[in-house]
Amino acid sequence: MIDKLEMFMALAREKHFGRAAEERGVTQPTLSAAVKQLEEQLGVLLVLRGSRYQGLTPEGQRVLEWARRLVADVRTMQQEIRTVRDGLSGHLRIAAIPTALSYVPELTTPFAEQNPGVRYSILSRSSADILSLLENLEIDAGVTYLGNEPVGRVVQVPLYRESYCLVTMRGAPLSERKRVTWGEVGRVPLCLLTRGMQNRRIVDSTLAEMNADATPTLESDSIVALMAHVRSGRWATIVPQSLAETFASEALRIIPVTEPDVGTMVGLVTTRREPHAPLIAALLRLARQVSASRKAEALVHL
Structure with missing residues (x-):
């Protein structure tokens, strides 16, 4: 049953039988047969079919929600059993907005020191993509903006306040300021950054508030x-x-942008589910420790 639910979830994500089969590492007939068997077991039509995938039925949408819960619970159970047997290990998948x-490494480095049996995948994604990946169980956690735009029903751990600067070459306009x-x-x-990135929307809205005409002549989704x-x-x-500090060099000037001092909170997010899988629970504990440490340092410098 769980294998069939995972194939059904892949089909809902990919919206294409061939791509879903490729993702699951099976043939297209195998995936189609699994979804058909799931429909027969549940006694409802889940997928609208024509010559190609046409979407989910209302019943299919409800089954998708249950599938996500059931698959997540099974994965949590499997991870807990492995943890009891072997200690904390496995694959931790984190997606972060490009600016974060x-x-x-403020999270992964101490986590790796504490848990040498864990391997990592770090993805660069937009804030909207991070929420979608979490919902579809494709990542375990995200590092994204909190509060600026809706983040949905997730567990949030604030990490740091993002402040902005102008980066330019020495000798360029404003470089001596x-x-x-x-x-x-x-x-x-x-x-x-391109308009699909929340960082760009923050910059645009701040510039608009200051009546600054600042249409960029070049956009990219790559820092x-x-x-x-x-x-x-x-x-x-x-x-x-x-x-900006990660790119610092003698040739570059990094200049704080003020008036107003704009700051946006960035934090760790993960799905709101109890109990969390051991890897996610351990990451949340570490993130809260890092957050508390930053707050303590900030108080010392006041």
Whole structure:
């Protein structure tokens, strides 16, 4: 039954029998037969079929919700049994918004030191994609914005407050300033993340509030591409301070953007489910420790 539910979930994700079969590592006839058998066992039509996949029936939508719960519970059970037998081990899958990728080692490094039997996959995804991946059980946790846009029914652990800076080459306009305003950054050629990224929406809304005309002449969904274009000397960009520092060099100037001081909370999110699988429970504990440590450091520096 669980294998059939996982194939059904893959079909709902991929919306295509061939791609779903490829994801599950089976042939298309095998997947089609499994979904058909599931329909016969439940006594309802789950999938609208024509010459190709046409979507789920209302009953199929309800079964999908139950399938996610049941599969998640089975995976949690399997992981708990392995943990009792072998200690904490397995595969931890984390997706992070591009601007938070440089922060992820703050979690994975101490986690790896505490749990040497764990391996990791780190994905770069938009905030919307992270929520979808969590819902579909394709990742275990995400690092994303909290509070700026709806994040759904998830467990949230605040990690740090994102602040913004202008990154430009030495000798470029504004490069000799100690700080710049949001109104001023609209006067230089900008390259920014694409509009599908929440970071871009935050930047756009702040610029709009300051009546700054700042239409970028170059957009990319890659931070590396943005920084490469900044190094050309033709463009500047606006990115979080913590991310900019990972690209710091003698040639680059990293300048805080103020007036107003914009800050957005970034945190760890995972599905709201009890009990959590051992890997996820351990990650949540670590994230809360890291968050508490940051708060204590901030109080010391007040």
